[in-house]
Amino acid sequence: MNRLIPHPVLSAALVLVWLLLTAFSLGHLLLGGVIALVAGWVVGHMHPPRPHFRRxxxxxxxxxxxxxxxxxxxxxxxxxxxxxxxxxxxxxxxxxxxxxxxxxxxxxxxxxxxxxxxxxxxxxxxxxxxxxxxxxxxxxxxxxxxxxxxxxxxxxxxxxxx
Structure with missing residues (x-):
């Protein structure tokens, strides 16, 4: 699940915003879902490493x-x-x-x-x-x-x- 949808909350929020900005239809739901998945993958690759505090x-x-x-x-x-x-x-x-x-x-x-x-x-x-x-x-x-x-x-x- 983590590999397919690396940021599920972000992806769900993007789909919701997409549907709020457009007229609801099955096509818009699918397009918003694809955009949200791609955005989640992109964000997954952009994250810097976890901070390690030395002091x-x-x-x-x-x-x-x-x-x-x-x-x-x-x-x-x-x-x-x-x-x-x-x-x-x-x-x-x-x-x-x-x-x-x-x-x-x-x-x-x-x-x-x-x-x-x-x-x-x-x-x-x-x-x-x-x-x-x-x-x-x-x-x-x-x-x-x-x-x-x-x-x-x-x-x-x-x-x-x-």
Whole structure:
């Protein structure tokens, strides 16, 4: 059953949504079922490996750092927006960062952290080279961002996951 329908709840929900969006008929039921099965198989192949926490007790520390950074970043973004985009110290841009993380779950957590922090946006990740393209609202120095990500988030995520 697991091989035929790897995600039965997801597949059933997709069939239900399909039937709600279309007029109910046997053809739509069969088409929705096929789409739901294919989607379940695709999702089954996209799942990263189960996370293995090496040091799970560091998770609250990471959450505290992220919460503090989000608050500080909210204040910084508000200052930039209140002072206006013509403020002389305001300069946004893209930077490329070289990541040391290899665990897909740790990379996903880093993506969530950077995207949830106001003023930064995860744009692209090249897995082969472990390169991250990041947009920063207030870009001062590429080296500062490289060390910030490496020392503040990557090191802790490597301790937690790898």
């Amino acid at each position: 799970w007790w560091l998770v609250p520390r990471l959450l505290g750092i992220v919460a503090r950074d989000v608050v500080r970043s909210n204040i910084a973004v508000a200052r930039i927006l209140i002072l206006g985009p013509d403020h002389p110290s305001y300069h946004s841009g893209f930077i490329e960062l070289n990541l040391r993380l290899r665990d897909p779950n740790a990379i996903a957590v880093l993506a969530l952290v950077l995207t949830a922090t106001p003023g930064t946006a995860w744009v692209e990740y090249e897995r082969r080279d472990s390169r991250l393209l990041l947009h920063v609202l207030d870009l001062r120095s590429d080296a500062d961002w490289q060390s910030l990500i490496r020392d503040r988030y990557e090191a802790l995520l490597m301790e937690i996951f790898e």
